[in-house]
Amino acid sequence: MPVRRGHVAPQNTxxxxxxxxxxxxxxxxxxxxxxxxNCAIIYCNDGFCELFGYSRVEPPxxxxx
Numbered sequence: 001m002p003v004r005r006g007h008v009a010p011q012n013t014x015x016x017x018x019x020x021x022x023x024x025x026x027x028x029x030x031x032x033x034x035x036x037x038n039c040a041i042i043y044c045n046d047g048f049c050e051l052f053g054y055s056r057v058e059p060p061x062x063x064x065x
Contacts, residue, residue: 019043 015031022029028047032039049056 015043019045 018031023045026047028045028051030044030048031042033042044054044056046056048054049058
């Protein structure tokens with residue numbers, strides 16, 4: 001599955017590495033930018049979306065929950 005990011009995340013190999021590492025471990029997680037106002041969500045995996053009942057598009061589109 002290709003890595004999808006929101007419009008607030010520049011290309012970042014560090015984030016790509018973290019995402020690839022944890023995707024294969026059946027973990028539920030999201031990545032947010034704590035330096036932006038409202039800690040903008042950069043990425044969330046399918047497990048996280050299933051846990052909270054969101055579609056794949058909803059979390060990255062929202063600034064904060």
